[in-house]
Amino acid sequence: MAEVRIIGEKLTNIPWQDKPEGAVGPVWRHSxxxxxxxxxxxxxxxxFNSAVLPFDGRFxxxxxxxxxxxxxxxxxxxxxxxxNWSIEEERINFVDESGKPFQPNYAYDPRLVEVEGTYxxxxxxxxxxxxxxxxxxxDFKTFVRLENPFLPFNRxxxxxxxxxxxxxxxxxxxxxxxxxxxxxxxLSESPDFVYWGKHRHVMSKGGQGxxxxxxxxxxxxxxxxxxxxxxxxxxxxxxxxxxxxSMGAVILDRDEPSKVKYRSANYVLTPEEWYEERxxxxxxxxxxxxxxxxxxxxxxxxxxxxxxxxxxxxxxVQEIVDYVxxxxxxxxxxxxxxxx
Ligand code: BMA
Numbered sequence: 121m122a123e124v125r126i127i128g129e130k131l132t133n134i135p136w137q138d139k140p141e142g143a144v145g146p147v148w149r150h151s152x153x154x155x156x157x158x159x160x161x162x163x164x165x166x167x168f169n170s171a172v173l174p175f176d177g178r179f180x181x182x183x184x185x186x187x188x189x190x191x192x193x194x195x196x197x198x199x200x201x202x203x204n205w206s207i208e209e210e211r212i213n214f215v216d217e218s219g220k221p222f223q224p225n226y227a228y229d230p231r232l233v234e235v236e237g238t239y240x241x242x243x244x245x246x247x248x249x250x251x252x253x254x255x256x257x258x259d260f261k262t263f264v265r266l267e268n269p270f271l272p273f274n275r276x277x278x279x280x281x282x283x284x285x286x287x288x289x290x291x292x293x294x295x296x297x298x299x300x301x302x303x304x305x306x307l308s309e310s311p312d313f314v315y316w317g318k319h320r321h322v323m324s325k326g327g328q329g330x331x332x333x334x335x336x337x338x339x340x341x342x343x344x345x346x347x348x349x350x351x352x353x354x355x356x357x358x359x360x361x362x363x364x365x366s367m368g369a370v371i372l373d374r375d376e377p378s379k380v381k382y383r384s385a386n387y388v389l390t391p392e393e394w395y396e397e398r399x400x401x402x403x404x405x406x407x408x409x410x411x412x413x414x415x416x417x418x419x420x421x422x423x424x425x426x427x428x429x430x431x432x433x434x435x436x437v438q439e440i441v442d443y444v445x446x447x448x449x450x451x452x453x454x455x456x457x458x459x460x
Contacts, residue, residue: 121438124346131411131414132416135150135203137151145443146369146440146443147435147440149432150433154431164185168186168429169184169230170422175239179200181199183197184243193224194241195209195211196212217265217266224246224253229243233278235279244276247268270308274293276293280377284309290316292305302334304335307377307378322458327385333358336354339353339406343412349371354366354405367390367423368384371444380450384449397426400427404425
């Protein structure tokens with residue numbers, strides 16, 4: 121197939137392991153998973169569904185920390201190698217735009233995305249029910265909350281790492297107040313990070329397979345490649361024992377990302393290892409971040425496992441894009457911008 125490249129920065133010190141002999145599929149696991157175990161800091165029982173980025177010669181993470189009273193909050197963590205993490209015991213202290221404390225009642229499933237030198241945290245917050253909260257920081261010391269972008273109920277807010285056609289672009293998954301038994305991915309634009317509109321449908325749940333038949337949700341910030349925006353996402357199926365969360369991969373149009381170019385009919389990672397199959401919520405892989413290197417095309421994917429651990433998995437841009445193209449299916453009107 122044609123050569124595919126990541127469009128972006130060189131980041132050669134990310135975690136990496138070559139594909140082992142006999143690996144099944146285009147994504148393979150770090151051999152020493154999970155990289156974050158239970159009880160990783162005082163007062164924190166479990167960390168999962170979390171996001172990381174390079175910052176100032178090290179790596180920084182915004183972690184979904186399930187505290188010992190069972191409520192999720194966001195904590196910072198630091199690492200030299202992006203595998204061994206030191207998690208701060210204090211939760212992130214958010215302030216409003218005038219500097220007054222402004223803590224969310226709960227916060228989960230954070231994404232962390234840099235756009236034009238500012239770091240944005242996007243998470244699921246309490247706004248008369250589950251909705252999307254956003255904050256920004258320049259230094260990982262002061263975190264300023266911004267206006268909530270969307271009405272409730274909504275989850276899985278995923279910001280693109282650059283403006284497209286002059287606007288910020290955010291994916292989201294409108295939902296209900298509970299364990300949402302439905303859901304497609306939509307996209308909205310904003311010129312100023314306050315007013316969001318031009319809402320477009322991006323992807324439907326479903327397809328020929330059953331692994332994404334109940335609902336889907338955006339994952340890590342999309343990666344810009346020469347073939348389009350590569351995005352990992354989660355797809356959910358129902359069983360007599362509850363929901364199963366797998367990871368899928370899709371390529372969106374570079375200039376009009378509400379259009380799906382290719383979408384793999386198969387999952388690219390599904391719960392198979394003990395730390396994915398067994399935990400607080402069994403059978404969950406839930407990707408929220410990647411570290412990637414434009415020079416080598418290597419991608420390290422950070423995912424929550426069984427709502428209990430953090431796992432790392434690897435692929436290369438060539439391997440995953442070739443796989444998505446080779447196994448692509450068209451679902452509903454994904455290839456269009458959708459009805460308005
Ligand atoms: C979703 C979210 C995720 C979680 C998943 C499986 O609705 O709450 O945080 O990983 O369920 O429990």
